[in-house]
Amino acid sequence: MAGSMLITRPENDDATTYLSKWSENIIKEAKNKGLKVIDLWRNKANRERVIGILGKVNPRFVMFNGHGSENCVMGHNMEIIIEGGDEKAFDSKIIFSRSCKSAKILGQTTITEGAIAYLGYKEDFWFKYNPKKVFRPLEDKTAELFLEPSNYLGIALLKGHTTGLSNNKSKEHFRKNMEKLLVEGPLAEDYDCIRYLYWDMIHQVCLGNQDAVL
Amino acid sequence: MAEESKKTESKTSEQEISEDVKELVIARLEVLSPDKKFSIGSNEKEFTRDELIESVKNEDEIGQKVIDLELTFLRALKDGTLLKEILTPEE
Numbered sequence: 001m002a003g004s005m006l007i008t009r010p011e012n013d014d015a016t017t018y019l020s021k022w023s024e025n026i027i028k029e030a031k032n033k034g035l036k037v038i039d040l041w042r043n044k045a046n047r048e049r050v051i052g053i054l055g056k057v058n059p060r061f062v063m064f065n066g067h068g069s070e071n072c073v074m075g076h077n078m079e080i081i082i083e084g085g086d087e088k089a090f091d092s093k094i095i096f097s098r099s100c101k102s103a104k105i106l107g108q109t110t111i112t113e114g115a116i117a118y119l120g121y122k123e124d125f126w127f128k129y130n131p132k133k134v135f136r137p138l139e140d141k142t143a144e145l146f147l148e149p150s151n152y153l154g155i156a157l158l159k160g161h162t163t164g165l166s167n168n169k170s171k172e173h174f175r176k177n178m179e180k181l182l183v184e185g186p187l188a189e190d191y192d193c194i195r196y197l198y199w200d201m202i203h204q205v206c207l208g209n210q211d212a213v214l
Numbered sequence: 215m216a217e218e219s220k221k222t223e224s225k226t227s228e229q230e231i232s233e234d235v236k237e238l239v240i241a242r243l244e245v246l247s248p249d250k251k252f253s254i255g256s257n258e259k260e261f262t263r264d265e266l267i268e269s270v271k272n273e274d275e276i277g278q279k280v281i282d283l284e285l286t287f288l289r290a291l292k293d294g295t296l297l298k299e300i301l302t303p304e305e
Contacts, residue, residue: 014251014253018253078258124254125255126252126283127252128250128252129252130250131249131250131251131260142250175299178300179300195283195287198296199283199286202286
């Protein structure tokens with residue numbers, strides 16, 4: 001797989017730190033597949049760099065981690081890095097935005113303006129975590145219930161699956177985690193996570209071309 | 215965005231939540247572990263179980279999100295959508 005990938009990994013609070021650390025597996029997979037990875041980590045996850053790279057390097061795959069809203073995605077220290085009006089920057093790109101609600105409006109307009117596909121969440125992305133693990137997020141079994149299925153969306157794309165199938169495979173991972181908790185029963189430590197996993201799963205969408213590949 | 219939050223925080227008649235619903239949601243939250251935290255949406259702040267319960271009591275923006283999630287889940291449980299979703303693989 002040739003080409004490049006842009007990923008943003010702000011780390012200004014627990015949530016963004018978890019998303020950033022869990023994204024390391026996606027970066028590893030991308031490198032294994034031969035993609036050049038442009039990793040905008042911490043304060044490099046800013047608007048100037050993102051817009052510059054989208055224009056100059058023109059990566060086919062873009063992954064955002066961070067907070068967001070219906071009409072924007074944020075970078076480090078809550079700087080708005082992409083918002084309504086920037087959609088042209090995504091022409092001919094596949095975007096996976098692990099940020100809340102951005103698929104609701106920004107994702108739709110991005111597709112209208114020429115993006116191939118926009119994968120993300122139409123509502124808030126919830127996850128639960130163990131505060132004792134904030135310095136080792138990859139060892140947090142509670143957060144893993146949410147972040148591994150979400151991660152799998154990016155991994156599936158990098159494995160060469162189509163956009164639609166990648167979304168479905170990711171949902172399958174959410175489903176397996178819910179099933180596992182159901183089988184373990186109400187006394188399981190994270191049994192209550194079923195409701196939050198269900199919420200994330202039903203609001204994860206693939207907009208645009210369902211058959212595109214990286 | 216701050217204005218948007220304020221708007222969401224101020225209750226409208228359509229958004230008023232019955233005491234029964236609040237009690238139900240709070241009862242469901244009370245059984246959660248007090249030691250874990252939640253990341254919710256675009257909030258930089260993370261929330262404990264007790265903070266979620268307070269938000270539901272106050273019907274603030276976070277409280278509304280919690281109630282929305284709980285009701286979505288309970289509806290799916292009641293009408294069978296949840297089990298169908300879990301047991302039916304995507305094509």
